[in-house]
Amino acid sequence: MNLLEYALLAGLFYGLYFALVGVGLNLIFGVMRIINLAHGDFLMLGAYGAFYLYHLLGWNPLWAIPIELVVFLLIGLPLYYLLVPRLQKSGDPEMLSFILFFGLSQVIEAAAVFVFSNNQRSIPASVFGGAPINIAGQVFPVSWIVSAAVGLAGIGLIYAYLYHSRPGRATRAIMAERSEAAATGISVNRISALAFGIGIAAAALAGIFSPFMIGAIEPSMGIGITVISFAIIVIGSLGNPIGTLLGGLIYGEALMLMQTYLASWSELLPYVLLILILLVRPTGLLERAVRSA
Amino acid sequence: MLRKLVLRVVLAAVATAVSLGAWASPSVIKIGTLYASSGYFSQASTRQYDGLKFWVRQINAKGGVYVKAFGKRIPVKLIAYNDQSSTMLAASLYNRLITQDRVHTLVADYGSVLTSVAVPLAQEHRIVLFDETGTSGKFFRPENRNRYIVLTGLPTSSQWPKVLAKFMHSKGIRRVAILYAANDWSGSQAKTLNQTLKQDGVDVVYFHSVPDSTTSYSTILHSIAEYKPEAVAEFGYSDNDIAFVQDYANSGLYFPMVFIPNPALHFEVVRKAVGNKALRYIYSYVAPPIIRYNREVTYGPTLNEFKAAYAKAGGKNVDLSTVAGFNTGLIIQKALATAPKFTQESIRDAIDKFSGKIFTLDGLFKVNRYGAQVGEFLPVGQVLPTKTGVALKAVFPSESAVAKAVYPAPRNK
Numbered sequence: 001m002n003l004l005e006y007a008l009l010a011g012l013f014y015g016l017y018f019a020l021v022g023v024g025l026n027l028i029f030g031v032m033r034i035i036n037l038a039h040g041d042f043l044m045l046g047a048y049g050a051f052y053l054y055h056l057l058g059w060n061p062l063w064a065i066p067i068e069l070v071v072f073l074l075i076g077l078p079l080y081y082l083l084v085p086r087l088q089k090s091g092d093p094e095m096l097s098f099i100l101f102f103g104l105s106q107v108i109e110a111a112a113v114f115v116f117s118n119n120q121r122s123i124p125a126s127v128f129g130g131a132p133i134n135i136a137g138q139v140f141p142v143s144w145i146v147s148a149a150v151g152l153a154g155i156g157l158i159y160a161y162l163y164h165s166r167p168g169r170a171t172r173a174i175m176a177e178r179s180e181a182a183a184t185g186i187s188v189n190r191i192s193a194l195a196f197g198i199g200i201a202a203a204a205l206a207g208i209f210s211p212f213m214i215g216a217i218e219p220s221m222g223i224g225i226t227v228i229s230f231a232i233i234v235i236g237s238l239g240n241p242i243g244t245l246l247g248g249l250i251y252g253e254a255l256m257l258m259q260t261y262l263a264s265w266s267e268l269l270p271y272v273l274l275i276l277i278l279l280v281r282p283t284g285l286l287e288r289a290v291r292s293a
Numbered sequence: 294m295l296r297k298l299v300l301r302v303v304l305a306a307v308a309t310a311v312s313l314g315a316w317a318s319p320s321v322i323k324i325g326t327l328y329a330s331s332g333y334f335s336q337a338s339t340r341q342y343d344g345l346k347f348w349v350r351q352i353n354a355k356g357g358v359y360v361k362a363f364g365k366r367i368p369v370k371l372i373a374y375n376d377q378s379s380t381m382l383a384a385s386l387y388n389r390l391i392t393q394d395r396v397h398t399l400v401a402d403y404g405s406v407l408t409s410v411a412v413p414l415a416q417e418h419r420i421v422l423f424d425e426t427g428t429s430g431k432f433f434r435p436e437n438r439n440r441y442i443v444l445t446g447l448p449t450s451s452q453w454p455k456v457l458a459k460f461m462h463s464k465g466i467r468r469v470a471i472l473y474a475a476n477d478w479s480g481s482q483a484k485t486l487n488q489t490l491k492q493d494g495v496d497v498v499y500f501h502s503v504p505d506s507t508t509s510y511s512t513i514l515h516s517i518a519e520y521k522p523e524a525v526a527e528f529g530y531s532d533n534d535i536a537f538v539q540d541y542a543n544s545g546l547y548f549p550m551v552f553i554p555n556p557a558l559h560f561e562v563v564r565k566a567v568g569n570k571a572l573r574y575i576y577s578y579v580a581p582p583i584i585r586y587n588r589e590v591t592y593g594p595t596l597n598e599f600k601a602a603y604a605k606a607g608g609k610n611v612d613l614s615t616v617a618g619f620n621t622g623l624i625i626q627k628a629l630a631t632a633p634k635f636t637q638e639s640i641r642d643a644i645d646k647f648s649g650k651i652f653t654l655d656g657l658f659k660v661n662r663y664g665a666q667v668g669e670f671l672p673v674g675q676v677l678p679t680k681t682g683v684a685l686k687a688v689f690p691s692e693s694a695v696a697k698a699v700y701p702a703p704r705n706k
Contacts, residue, residue, distance in 0.1 A: 006515050014509070055565075110331065118335040120532050124568030125543045132545035141511070141543030215508025215536035216566055220332065224506065259503075259512045264475065267504030 006138045007260040008253065013140065013148040015252025017206070017213050019245045020151035021225065022232035023158055024202035026244045029233065030175045031195040032084055034097035040225030041108040042200045046072065046207025047217040048112070051121050060127060064208045065150070072204040076197030084196065085189060105222060112219035120216035143212035154205055155245050158198065162241060171195050231270035235277050237284025246285055318363040321370040324349070324625065325396030327386050329407065332378025337559070337614040338403035341425055344618025345400060346371060347603060348626075358626050362635035372396055376407060384410040391418045398423060398625055398640070403614060405429035405450070405478055415441045421628075421641050424664070425621045426614065428453075429477050433665035441637065443644055444666040445624045446617040446655055451481040453578060453671050454526075457552065458489035460673045460689040461524055464700050466550065470499035470522035472537075474507065474529035482528045482554065498522055507533060510540040523701075524550035531555040535566045542571035549701030552576040556676060556685050557583065558613050569683045572676045574702035579674035579687040581616045581655050592651040592658075593623040599654050620655040627651060675699065 025039040049071070050064040087093045087100060125143040132139045162168040170191045173181040182188045211217055214225070232251050236243025254273060258266040277284065328342035329335045349371045352358050357368040372394050376383035383402060387410060390396050399415055400423045401408040408427025415422035422442045424432065428450040432442055447453075461469060469490055473483035480502065487497050498520040503513065507529075514537075517525055525548045527537045534555040541551060556563050557578035564572055587595040594602065599619060600611050608615070624644070631643035649659040649668060659668025672693035674685045688698035 003512075003516060003519060007512050010512050113331050113335070118331070119562050120336075120535055120566055122535055122539065122566035124571060125539050126568060126570060132543055139545035141540070143543060144511075212539070213509070215539075216532040218532065255509075256512050259507075259509065260516055263501055263503045263507075263513055263516075265504075267506050 002138075003260055005136065007256040009135060009138055010140065010144070011253030011256035012249070013144045013252070014213065014256060015249035016148040016151040016155075016245075017144075017209060017248070018151075018228065018232055018251050019248025020154045020202065021206040022229040022236075022248055023155055023241055023244045024199035024206075025226070025229045026233040026236070026238065026241055027158065027195055027202070028199040029238055030240065031171055031192050032088070032097075033094055033178075034084065034087060035094065035101065035230075036199065037098060037101040037226055038105040038108055038222070039199075039203050039229055040222030040227075041105045041112075042072065042203040042222075043207040043210060043225050044112065044217065044219065044222045045108065046204025047210045047221075048116055048121070048207075049204065050208040051123055051211070051217055054123050054127065061123060061208050062146075065205060068204045068208060069201045072201040073197040076200035077193050079200070080193040080196035081189075084192065105226070109219050109222060116219060118218060118220075120218050122211040122216045125212050141212070143209070147209035147213050150205070150209060151248075154202060155241070158202065158241050161198070167191055167194060228270050231274045234274055234284060237286040240284065240286050243284055243286035318360075318365070319367065319397070321368050322358055322360065322398070322629070323370050323372055323394060323396040324398050324400060325372045325387075325390030325394055326400035327374050327376045327383055327390075327402040327407065327411075329378040329402060330375050334378045334403050334407060336562070337426075338378070338407070340610065340612055340614035341403045341618040342373065343608060344615040344620075345425075345622055346618075347606060347608060347615075348619045348622025350606070351602070352622065352626060358629050360629045360635060361632060362629075362639070376402060378407065380406060380410050383407050384414070387411045387414050391415075391420055396420075397635075400621055400625075401425060401427055405432075408432070412439070412442055419637055421637050421644075423621050423625060425617045428666075430481055430665075431477065433661070433663040435663060437663070439663065440641055442664040443624070443641070443660055444664055445621045445658070446666065446669070447580070447613075448666045448669050448671070449481075450478050451485045452667070453554070454482050454486035455489055456670060456690065457526070457576075457578070457673050458486055458493065458495075460698075461490065461495065461550070462493045463689070464550070464698070466495065466523045468496050468498050468520070468522045468524075470517045470520055470525045470548075471497060471501075472499070472510075472513065472517065472525070472527045473502050474505045474533045475502040476505050476530070479528035479530070479533075479554075483526070486526060503529075503533075505530065505533070508536040510537045511544055514541055514544050514546055518546050518548075522548060524548065524552065526552040528554055531559055531562060535563060538563070538567045538571050538575060542567070547704055550576060551702070554578055557671065557674065560685050561610070561612075564683065569678075572683055573678055574699055575676045576688075576698075577674050577676070577685060578671040579685060579693070580613050580671055582611050582613070583674065583685050584672060584687055584693065586652065586654055586656055589652045589657075590654055592627060593620075593653050596654040616655055620653050623653050624658060673698075 028036045046068050049068050050061045053059040053064050090096050128142040132141050170186045232247035236247030329338040349369050357366040359366050374386040399420050401411045403426050405427040412432050416439045424444045428447050430449045430451040471483050473479040499517050534553040557580045585596045628640050628643050632639040651658050657668035661667050672687045673689040675688045675698050676683050676685050686696040687693045
């Protein structure tokens with residue numbers, strides 16, 4: 001019983017964090033209908049950003065949050081104009097995006113090897129200070145609590161942006177029907193660029209906490225993260241940011257339960273969940289919600 | 294009659310040509326190898342390659358390697374390709390080295406995974422494979438009937454934990470948990486430790502594998518804690534170890550002894566990743582250059598001499614891989630200096646001749662008849678606090694120990 005309680009609570013923290021890992025990928029897909037296969041690589045770059053701020057300047061990873069949000073938003077905006085409008089003009093942007101962003105992923109990884117080398121890096125979890133925290137009789141690292149809190153805050157901010165801001169409402173209009181949104185005078189490219197930048201910034205934000213939740217940082221970590229993110233957003237529903245929260249929680253709980261009771265098989269988890277969802281409910285768990293959004 | 298005479302002359306000429314060809318001295322000794330500049334193994338692979346390149350530079354500065362079969366020094370040419378940590382690419386490049394470049398000796402890339410594809414190729418083409426760090430026991434099974442492999446550095450991975458088991462026994466540890474990543478290298482160590490401990494009457498209370506990709510160990514650590522072990526041994530690659538130690542340090546759990554293998558191989562990488570505090574009192578193996586063979590060395594430079602020469606040449610970060618690469622060069626050098634004929638069979642026989650008789654900066658070089666390294670062994674070390682941080686020091690067995698083990702580890706480290 002003790003182990004089960006621990007696994008469920010740990011799964012909750014992991015779930016909240018993994019929701020943040022997936023939300024950027026989902027936002028970009030929801031708005032542009034393209035799959036950013038370089039998503040995990042932007043997360044990796046965010047992780048390196050936090051690593052170097054800590055090791056070179058001694059800055060707590062929490063200081064990396066505002067810096068990386070701005071930097072990666074600024075990277076995302078021109079990257080959108082460089083890549084996405086051309087993709088949208090093609091006959092099959094969804095399929096071509098796979099190829100283009102896979103290429104981008106490879107370029108980022110190769111550049112990261114060149115710049116950062118292949119050494120595994122990490123940030124000591126003690127950076128958040130203090131002893132582990134006791135919650136409901138179970139002890140958890142402070143870094144998990146912080147990562148989960150940032151994950152929840154990140155999802156909350158994206159929710160607030162989408163449902164309580166003018167550009168957010170325009171974003172949802174584009175998600176519902178791109179051409180109709182354009183017909184009503186919405187600047188589709190400007191709003192999409194903003195969503196693209198936010199999606200990449202969200203990935204980088206998740207990257208800041210990856211040393212505590214995912215493990216050592218290395219240039220090749222991106223592709224695995226992208227696969228997990230993809231599973232999470234498919235579970236929740238492609239294009240639905242709120243569904244990502246549900247997808248993240250399901251993934252987190254399933255991962256911790258698997259590690260507790262069937263540790264040897266836990267690697268299969270994202271793929272098993274993907275197959276199950278595609279067989280049982282191919283539109284994802286919250287498909288209806290996205291249509292009524 | 295005339296036809297017969299002509300035929301005899303032609304046959305004699307061909308035989309002489311073949312004979313001369315076999316014995317003609319090559320202008321260079323071609324050594325073929327692979328390295329990985331990217332991918333999972335790149336860090337260790339490039340350092341191993343650096344060590345081998347350094348040996349080539351040093352030997353060429355002396356006029357080349359002495360080849361007994363020709364009674365003279367011949368310059369060494371290193372032919373190397375980048376396999377990008379891909380076994381598929383490595384297989385094709387090893388084949389290219391053997392069939393296109395026609396190298397005289399073949400040196401494997403780092404580790405068992407990238408060596409695995411070279412083993413059958415070398416056996417098929419009957420060329421001796423100098424295996425630097427591919428320690429999988431599978432390569433050296435008697436049923437393979439493979440004479441064309443020589444493990445130059447570390448002992449086979451299944452031998453590594455034998456000293457560790459003795460250490461646990463010496464400390465009176467009765468309950469041990471073993472966790473390992475599902476790969477050959479980690480699995481063979483875990484299985485050996487499990488078997489050896491059981492033979493010693495120690496209760497292995499937890500014995501489970503996790504996927505290679507596991508980077509979160511907190512729930513697993515809590516599962517282990519349920520069994521109340523006195524020692525926990527985790528076997529995995531360095532990213533597994535880093536995550537394991539991070540999660541242990543932050544779990545609030547306490548085990549009197551925790552063992553991980555990678556500080557022995559990449560101490561600075563692990564230390565920088567997890568920090569000094571998390572690594573304190575953790576146990577690991579100890580291998581060169583942390584264990585320093587100086588007085589014992591009978592062939593090639595001592596470890597201190599090597600480090601000084603390497604640094605003078607601009608080399609940085611001497612680690613186990615660098616030593617392994619350089620040591621392989623030394624073994625090739627000794628083999629060529631011993632073999633009476635310049636043939637693969639003669640080179641392999643020569644290795645058997647000096648096996649157990651030379652001590653290099655990497656330890657005693659001794660291989661069994663299947664090419665497995667049996668001379669070297671890995672003492673047990675512990676990460677102990679120093680004035681400037683932490684250091685991995687040998688603590689067992691007594692003949693290798695430079696410090697006393699702190700067992701049980703302090704609760705508030």
